Amino acid sequence: MMKATSPRRRAKTNQGGTITGPVRMDRRTKVLTGRLQAGDIAVIDHPALDRVAAEALVNAEPAAVLNAAGSASSRFPNLGPEIVVRAGIPLIDGLGPDVLGLKEGVEARLDLGTGEVRQAGRLVASGQCQTQATVAAAQESARLGMSDQIAAFAANTLEYLEVESGEFLERQAPPEIRTRMNGRTALIVVRGYHYREDLTVLRPFVREKRPVIIGVDGGADAVIEAGLKPDLIVGDMDSVSDKALKSGAELVVHAYRDGRAPGSERLDDLGLEHVVLPMGGTSEDVAMLLADDEGAELIVAVGTHMTLVEFLDKGREGMASTFLTRLRVGGKLVDAKGVSRLYRPGVSNWQLGALIVAGTVTVLAALSATPSGQALLQLVAAFFDDAWAWIKGVMPG
Numbered sequence: 001m002m003k004a005t006s007p008r009r010r011a012k013t014n015q016g017g018t019i020t021g022p023v024r025m026d027r028r029t030k031v032l033t034g035r036l037q038a039g040d041i042a043v044i045d046h047p048a049l050d051r052v053a054a055e056a057l058v059n060a061e062p063a064a065v066l067n068a069a070g071s072a073s074s075r076f077p078n079l080g081p082e083i084v085v086r087a088g089i090p091l092i093d094g095l096g097p098d099v100l101g102l103k104e105g106v107e108a109r110l111d112l113g114t115g116e117v118r119q120a121g122r123l124v125a126s127g128q129c130q131t132q133a134t135v136a137a138a139q140e141s142a143r144l145g146m147s148d149q150i151a152a153f154a155a156n157t158l159e160y161l162e163v164e165s166g167e168f169l170e171r172q173a174p175p176e177i178r179t180r181m182n183g184r185t186a187l188i189v190v191r192g193y194h195y196r197e198d199l200t201v202l203r204p205f206v207r208e209k210r211p212v213i214i215g216v217d218g219g220a221d222a223v224i225e226a227g228l229k230p231d232l233i234v235g236d237m238d239s240v241s242d243k244a245l246k247s248g249a250e251l252v253v254h255a256y257r258d259g260r261a262p263g264s265e266r267l268d269d270l271g272l273e274h275v276v277l278p279m280g281g282t283s284e285d286v287a288m289l290l291a292d293d294e295g296a297e298l299i300v301a302v303g304t305h306m307t308l309v310e311f312l313d314k315g316r317e318g319m320a321s322t323f324l325t326r327l328r329v330g331g332k333l334v335d336a337k338g339v340s341r342l343y344r345p346g347v348s349n350w351q352l353g354a355l356i357v358a359g360t361v362t363v364l365a366a367l368s369a370t371p372s373g374q375a376l377l378q379l380v381a382a383f384f385d386d387a388w389a390w391i392k393g394v395m396p397g
Contacts, residue, residue, distance in 0.1 A: 017112040021063040029053040036060035048073035049080030064090040072138035095127035182295035185211035189219035195303030198336035199226040220244035235283040237263030281321030302336045
């Protein structure tokens with residue numbers, strides 16, 4: 001769920017249609033949203049802005065979003081631009097590489113009418129201010145090419161299968177980890193689609209089944225925000241907080257196939273033990289394959305990509321590996337929404353006991369409120385007194 005727009009932004013919006021605010025910039029949107037504050041002017045370089053990145057930007061409540069690239073895709077009606085514009089956040093597109101020359105933390109001025117961006121009075125870049133109408137037009141144009149994109153996705157998947165079949169279809173020896181999953185349920189959390197809502201509805205399931213909780217990069221922070229504790233954190237460690245890394249969870253660094261693992265440097269600096277796992281694909285793929293190899297009986301996915309629309313919206317060729325991973329994991333994989341619809345929590349012993357006690361108290365209270373009930377209670381009490389006297393009389397000593 002996205003936050004409502006805060007009225008207390010540090011940026012200023014003037015009557016002439018200009019916005020001023022401090023610049024926060026990063027080429028990687030998911031890294032930027034981790035330090036973006038309300039009222040900042042967010043500067044990104046994110047072609048075909050996807051839904052997850054857009055929702056993260058909106059939650060940070062920037063005064064405006066400046067994109068060096070084009071936020072709308074010409075290949076697929078991606079959801080990101082609509083989410084930002086609908087939230088009432090100005091989105092300026094196509095500013096080019098010059099906008100990345102803005103100075104971090106220094107106030108910039110944005111003209112909503114012309115799309116011009118200035119800093120210290122100097123014109124830095126200019127682009128197109130997106131509106132509901134321009135976003136809708138771009139999406140309609142992209143829908144015309146949907147069939148071509150589906151065909152391209154299928155071709156890419158087949159190519160990936162030919163090159164990487166050994167890695168994704170054949171079982172390999174998993175790395176030595178302490179976390180035991182054999183015969184258990186694994187709950188894999190990615191900070192993606194509707195992860196907050198999914199974690200909320202899964203609370204009874206988690207409480208009763210006690211699954212192994214795996215956070216994928218920033219998904220570990222999502223687990224902690226939900227009041228839970230991750231058992232395992234898997235990823236390249238670029239979008240997870242130090243707090244999550246120090247939570248006591250076992251750490252598995254997703255490395256490149258050649259063994260390079262930039263995430264290891266961060267964990268070494270923090271003095272944290274970890275395991276390195278070289279593998280292609282995305283970190284959520286690695287988490288699923290690891291859970292499968294470790295013998296997890298059921299894999300419940302939160303915030304991961306499950307539909308064709310989500311695959312295309314992610315907008316990168318590597319998503320073919322994600323598709324193949326789901327083929328390999330097979331019937332073990334269940335989306336969180338499916339679990340919430342099918343699962344009904346059982347009644348625990350303490351709940352049953354509390355129900356019996358409450359019922360007994362209610363009956364006694366009702367009986368004591370009437371003369372006939374009081375007489376019945378006196379007879380019952382006399383019966384138990386006589387029974388206790390008889391027991392004491394026949395007991396030795």
